[in-house]
Amino acid sequence: MVNMVDQFRIVTDPVADSIAVSAIFAALPLLTLFVLLGALRMRAWLAGVISLVVALVVAIAVYAMPLGQALLSGTEGAAFGFFPILWIVLNAIWVYNLTVVSGHFDVLRRSMARVSPDMRIQAIIVAFCFGALLEALAGFGTPVAVTVVMLMALGFPPIRAAAVALIANTAPVAFGALATPITTLGTVTAGAGDDPRLNADTLGAMVGRQTPFLALIVPLILVAVIDGRRGMRQTWPAAAVAGGIFAVAQFLASNYVSVPLTDIIAALAAAAAVVLLLRIWQPAEIPPLHAGAEAAPVGSAAGDRADADPGTAGASARSAGDGSAAYATREDDRRDPPAEIARAYAPYLIIIAIFSVASIGPIKAALAKEPWTVVFGWPGLHVTGANGKPLSSVNFTFGWLPAAGTLMIFAGILTALLLRVGVRRAVRAYGETYWSLRHAIVTVMAVLALAYVMNQSGQTNTLGEFLAAAGGLFVFLSPILGWIGVAVTGSDTSANALFGALQVQTAAKAGLDPVLLAAANSSGGVLGKMISPQNLAIAAAAVGMSGKEGDIFRRVVGWSVVLLLIMCVLVTLQGTPVLDWMIP
Secondary structure, three states, X not given: OOXXXXXXXXXXXXXXXXXXXXXXXXXXXXXXXXXXXXXXOOOHHHHHHHHHHHHHHHHHHOOOOOHHHHHHHHHHHHHHHHHHHHHHHHHHHHHHHHHHHOOHHXXXXXXXXXXXXXXXXXXXXXXHHHHHHHHHHOOOOHHHHHHHHHHHHOOOOHHHHHHHHHHXXXXXXXXXXXXXXXXXXXXXXXXXXXXXXXXXXHHHHHHOOOOHHHHHHHHHHHHHHHHHHHHHXXXXXXXXXXXXXXXXXXXXXXXXXXXXXXXXXXXXXXXXHHXXXXXXXXXXXXXXXXXXXXXXXXXXXXXXXXXXXXXXXXXXXXXXXXXXXXXXXXXXXXXXXXXXXXXXXXXXXXXXXXXXXXXXXXXXXXXXXXXXXXXXXXXXXXXXXXXXXXXXXXXXXXXXXXXXHHXXXXXXXXXXXXXOOOHHHHHHXXXXXXXXXXXXXXXXXXXXXXXXXXXXXXXXXXXXXXXHHHHHHHXXXXXXXXXXXXXXXXXXXXXXXXXXXXXXHHHHXXXXXXXXXXXXXXXXXXXXXHHOHHHHXXXXXHOOOOOOHHHHHHHHHHHHHHHHHHHHHHHHHHOOOOOHHHOO
C-alpha cells in the first residue's frame, strides 16, 4: 500500500490558478541553464547541476512536490542519463579509441586523402562522410574535433577548416551516437502523451523524413564555403552524389532497417558512392587552396582542445596528441597495404553486422523480454498525471543485453582482436575514455535529471499549455525550439530531453500531431550544433584560434539560420494536407 503522503499528482496551474503566471516559474530552470551557458559561458556540467537544483526548488516550493518524490525523479533521470544514454556514448568512443591506439585511424585518414587531391572533394569525404561516421559512433563534439584536425593536416586554412567541420556536422546529428538523441526523445515523450507512436522507432522514422533534406544541401554548402561559385560549378556532381546517396540511405535505414544504424549506413554508402564516382569523373581543374604555412601546430591545439571541453573532445584530443595520430606531419604519400586498409574499415563493418543481427525480428523480440530486459517501477516514486493516471515514465527499462552500449562492447572486443590491441592496452583505453568524458558524464546525467524533474513535477506541462496558445503557428516554431536548445546545450540529446515532452504536450493542446512536433525538435536542433558555444570552442581550439570563436561564429551563423528556416517550412508543410502523408 502506497502512503498517500508519498504520492504526487501533477497540477499545471499551481500559482494563482493561472497558466501564464505558473509558466514564469516553470521556465526558471531552463532560463537558468540558458543564461549560465549562453551568457556567462559557464562549463556545461556546472550549469547543468545548478539548473537541476533550480528545478528541484521550483518543483518543491511552487508545485508542492514532496521532497522525496522530487529527489527520486532526479535520480531516475540521472540513471537514464547513464543507461542507456552514456552507456552508448562511452562504449562507442572506446571503439573509436581502439582504432587510434592501434594506428588504424591514420590508415583510414590516409586512405581518404588519396581518393582525390582536390580539397573540395576531400572536404566532402572527410567532413561530411567520415564526420557522419564519427557522429554515428560517438557524437558529442567528437566529429568536429577529429575532422577539423584532419582538414588542417590536408592543408585547409584554419578558419575555413573550422567552418567546414561545423557545417558538415548537421544532417547526421539526430542519429548520432547510435541514435542516442532519438532514444532519449522516445523515452521522454512516451510519458508525456498517450499516442502509441511515441517511441524511438516511429520518431526515428519521422526524423528520417526530415533531415535527409538537409543532407541534400549540406555538401553543396561545403564546396561553396571552400571555393565559392567556382567550387559549386566544378564539383557539384560529387556534392550531389554524396548528399543524394546519404539522404536516400538515411531515409531507408531509419524507416526500414535500424534507427541506431542509420548514420553508419548512410555515411558508408555516401563515401562509397563518391569513390565510385571519382573513377569515372574528375573536376575540370584543381585550384590551389592549401593554407601552406598557416597550419597551426597540432600538438598545442590538442592540449587547448582538451582544456576547452574535456568531456566532448577528450578522445579526439588524445588521438591528436599520441604518436599514432601525428596529423601535423604530412604522411599522405605513405601507401598502406590493402590488408591494413581493410582492417581500418573493419570495425565499422563489425558494428553494422552486430546491430543488424540484433535487429532481426525474432532476436529483437527475444532480447526485449526477461531476463535480457527488465522493466520495473522506480523504487519509491509515485507520480500521477493531471488525469489521475500513473505516469509511464516512472517505469525504468533496463535492457542490459540488447542495449546499444552493450552491443558496442561486443564490437569493441572484436575490434581489439582484429586490430591486435592487447588486453592491457584495450582496458587502459577504456579507462581513459571514461576519464576524458568525466565532465560530459556529469553534464548528461544532470540535464536528464533536470528533464525528469520538470516532466514529473508538472513544469513541462505548464509550459506546454502556455505555448499551446500559439495554436497552429506553433508547428512553424517547433524546430526553432529545438534549435535554441542545441545552440545552448551543444547536444541534440539534451535538447530532446528538455523539450521533447514539451513538444508533445503542446501538440495535444493545439491539436497538432505529436510525432511531427517531437521529431521537429530533434531535426531543428541539429542546426543549432554549429553555433553552440561548446562546438565553437572545440573547433577554435583545434585550429589554434582559441578566443576567436566569434570569427568562426560569423562564418557559420548565416548557414545555420538559412537551413533552420528551410526546416521550419518543411515541418509546417508536413503539418498540412500538402505533406502530412509523410507522417508515419
